[in-house]
Amino acid sequence: MAPLYEAFPVLNSGHLEVSSIHSIYYEECGAPNGVPIVYLHGGPGGGIEDTDRQYFDPSHYRSVLFDQRGSGKSTPHASLEDNTTWHLVSDIEALREHLKIEKWIVFGGSWGSTLALAYSEKHPERCLGLILRGIFTLRREELLWFYQKGADMLFPDFYDPYKAAIPEEEQGDLMQAYYKRLTGDNEEEKLKCAEAWSRWENSLSKLIIDPKYIERAENPQWALAFARIESHFFVNGGWMKDGQLIEDAHKIKHLPIVIVQGRYDVVCPAKTSWDLYKALGGAGNSGVEYKILNEYGHSAHEPGIEEALVDAANKFKSIKA
Structure with missing residues (x-):
């Protein structure tokens, strides 16, 4: 499996006002005319890190990363006002439109997988595919x-x-x-x-x-x-019905999807990823790949998890924008 790409610089960064209260910080990296891929960080509230862009081949991808409302360099810091799942979904769309991107691959782990599912199930027509890790669907x-x-x-x-x-x-x-x-x-x-x-x-x-x-x-x-x-x-x-993201998985069954799950993930146990996989059609859906890694837990920063995510992104190079 492939390791993270060597560190590379941010091409463009800025703040986008998404409401009268919130301004979100974003970065663009890699190839300016590359296949767009958006990175959704965990938490919620975790913010992006410099290594987060290193999953994506900078010669192929135009990667977009941003700090969700209240997180990282977004302002106001730690604010809860107008900060819900659906506000964040709207922010992803606002950022896509701001950057003049027609469609993109959606990449998210842990809470990022929750947000990726919420976004893709609401806007499947804007998604080229999904790469998901450590699945969390916010069920009670x-x-x-x-x-x-x-x-x-x-x-x-x-x-x-x-x-x-x-x-x-x-x-x-x-x-x-x-x-x-x-x-x-x-x-x-x-x-x-x-x-x-x-x-x-x-x-x-x-x-x-x-x-x-x-x-x-x-x-x-x-x-x-x-x-x-x-x-x-x-x-x-x-701010959604319990189990909603699993129930609505049929809306994205047509998309290519890779699920990466640590067998010994205690934060987001494997059962949730398995429930999602089955809801997407399981082995009967050739467009969905389920990778369970037997030597790892939850963090994207465990070596095998990192490598599996890089592999997934490399596999998606066959997708055209």
């Missing part, structure tokens, strides 16, 4: 597994500090309790909860615990956006 059972009861059975030593940040009488609904504090007026408590929430998620993102990855939670600016925006989306169920 998925949220409860990770943030309430399930993953704690595997990582009790990391779960206890996450749980302990909330008073015992509110521990029956940890997502709601965190959201209450992350949107409250007590700045000290807000930052404490942002770090605890982010540390729990980062701790479980790789199959082998990575202390440096966990350290990201110590950056208060990053952790606050990550935790606030995630909890905001999760307590509101993504």
Whole structure:
């Protein structure tokens, strides 16, 4: 399998005003006249990183990356106002129109896969294909597994500090309790909860615990956006019917799709990707490829996951814009 491409520069960057409140930061990289591909980052609230563009051959792809509302370099920072799944879907369309792109490949992992599905199911005519990793569809059972009861059975030593940040009488609904504090007026408590929430998620993102990855939670600016925006989306169920993205998968069955899933992904367990694969037609749909990697977890930054994503992008070189 192929490694990440060597680092290469951003060709063009800027901010696009998508509402009276929000301005999103975006980057264009690679070949100016190449096949367009849009990268959707995780979280929600995670923001893009420099290595995110390195999945895409810069001699072939015109890659577009952006920070979703409230994330990264987008403004206002960590804002929850007018920040929903459907606002983000509209932002993707606004960015496509701004860059005068007719159709593009959609690439997203974790929450990015959620947003990729929401966007493609609403605008299938704008999609050339999808590359998805660590599938997350925001079903209630998925949220409860990770943030309430399930993953704690595997990582009790990391779960206890996450749980302990909330008073015992509110521990029956940890997502709601965190959201209450992350949107409250007590700045000290807000930052404490942002770090605890982010540390729990980062701790479980790789199959082998990575202390440096966990350290990201110590950056208060990053952790606050990550935790606030995630909890905001999760307590509101993504502003869609439970199971909607799986039920509406038939709308994109005609598109070429690659699903990359770590077997031991604790954040977004493999069952969700399998449910999506079946909804897309499973083995009966030759346009859908399901890759489950037996030695990896959730993070896109695990070597085998990175290589599988580069391979998927290289395979899509046969797609013409």
